[in-house]
Amino acid sequence: MSVTSLTELWHEVVGTQVDPPRWQIIGAGAAALVAVAPRPIWRLTRNAVTIAHEGGHALVALCTGRRLSGIRLHADTSGVTVSYGKPRGPGMVFTALAGYVSPALLGLGGAALAGAGHITALLWACVALLALMLLMIRNFYGLLTLVATGAGVFAVTWFATAQVQGAFADFAVWFLLFGGIRPVFELQWQRSRGRAPQSDADQLAKLTGVPGLLWVFVFGVVALGAALLGAHWLVPHWTTVALPGR
Template sequence: MAVTSLTELWHEITGTQTDPTHTLLLASAGAALVAVVPQPVWRLTRNAVTIAHEGGHALIAVCTGRRLSGIKLHADTSGVTVSYGKPHGPGMVFTALAGYVAPALLGLAGAALLGTGHITALLWACVALLGLMLLMIRNWYGVLALVATGALVFGVTWYATAQVQAAFAYFAVWFLLFGGVRPVFELQWQRGRGRAPQSDADQLARLTGVPGLLWVLFFGVVALGAALLGAHWLIPGWTAHLALPHS
């Protein structure tokens, strides 16, 4: 990105870019599936979903008036966000609710930006959000994960060509849309084997009295709905092929 002033940079960020080709759209979607489906790859790429998950907890904690203490990310792709406030009530409920829906909703927001041609704005928004989250990281692995992710996004945003930026942006959004679905299935698999007694769904069950399975179903509906709507925005008209023929 060659800019000579802040004004020029602002116009570059807020401007729109040309629509990508269908080849790029489909290739980026395929690459995102490869990053989500195979288990060996998922062990690495799941770190990005954890960043979004914990960022969702942190954002809603702040928005609901809770005091955010810090975020930790771990090498096993788990994470924890600590906030202080009432141990019950709407603030705690929404904070617990935010984690599993955050990747899908971030992907949906990204799809909305890309659908209107704001590729550069999306990339800079990612840099800004990662920078803000870095301020609240409280362990070294978390710092490493955030710095590495932020450096990658910034490098693409600042140095890459427009075509590479578009490919990366679409891959990232597809990845969040697909990557928001898989953890929900993993969550229920762990719950079914008694391996996640402190999961977000079980915390919500204790807070609200609504069974944890229903919360898992809610997470799944949000994630799948975001993936379908996001795909519709990214590839306008594709859902027409899914419609049943009229009699």
């Protein structure tokens, strides 16, 4: 990106870019699927989904009037967000609910921006969110993970060509959409074996009286729905069938 003033930077951010070729969008989706599906790769890339997960907890906690204490990200790709406030009630429910749905909803928001051609705005929004989250990190590994992720996104945003930025943005959106689905299945697999007694779904069950399995179902519906709608926004005409004229 080559800008000489804040005004020029602002116009770059709010401006639109040309629609990328369909092969680029579909290729980015295939690459994102490779980053999510194989377990060895997922062990590394899942860190990005954990950032979105814990960031969702933190954002909703603040929006519902809870006091945010801090966020920790761990090397095993787990994380924890600590907030203080009423132990029950809507604020606590929405805070617990936010984690598993946040990656998918962030991906959906990204798909809306990318589909409308606002690639630069999407990338700068990612940089801003990572910078804000950095203020609440309370452990070294979390700090290192966020700095590395933020630096990578910033480098693409500032130095890469428009085509590279578009491909990267498409990949990131697909990754969040796909990455929002797999943790839901992993959650239920762990719950079925008694390995996640304090999971978000089980905390929601204690708060609301609704069984944890139904909350997992809600997570899954949101993740799958976001993926389908996001795919439609990214590739709006991929299901169009040409009908013969009369």
